[in-house]
Amino acid sequence: MNLLNVLVLVSSLSFLAYGIAYFTSSKMKSEFIRFGLRKFGALTAILEILGALGLLLGLKFDYFLVLSSGGLGLLMLLGIAARLRVKDGFLAILPALFFMVLNAYVFFESLKILKD
Template sequence: MLLVTLAATSALAFLYYGGETLFANPPRGEFERYGMPKIRVFVGSMQLVGAAGVALGIFVAPLGAAAAGGLTLMMLLGLAARYKIRDAPRLMVPAGTLAILNATLVYLFVTH
């Protein structure tokens, strides 16, 4: 039950963030601020793919582990980018939380 709840939480969060990254205006400015405007579409697409992989991982655990691992890495890189541009720690909370969530999912998918 914990695995399903956490996987659903991650999948829904990344469906939202992936759609936002691809289609909303505020993330465009954020990627400019990070100095990485050319990777916005890639990041948004990978967030959507990761969300699907985590959701499907409920039925195919190795797929879920790979997707959650990729999302963990993405969030750690996002934290590094925010740290590099000296963002306030409060702005790092979502990425940090999602990194921990997805790292936990990797463990749960592998040990499931």
């Protein structure tokens, strides 16, 4: 298993867990309220789950890898913006930053695969 596949698995399993956690954890819902994004919580969770499943499909179909990693990277960029808006500290922003960079790497590597 190569590095790209490992990163795809890490990202997909993490986003699957976070997406499901929104529907099972009141703490996750309260975070969206704190961000002033209550009405976007369920949509974000669904996008995380779809992105995670897309990454897994991307292990076989390159197009899904490009689309899903790009979408999840963008979602994390917006997550960083939401945390900055409520003046969260660096440690609170770090997970979103990590997953944004991870998915950006997967995105650019998957673009190279599509070109070949």
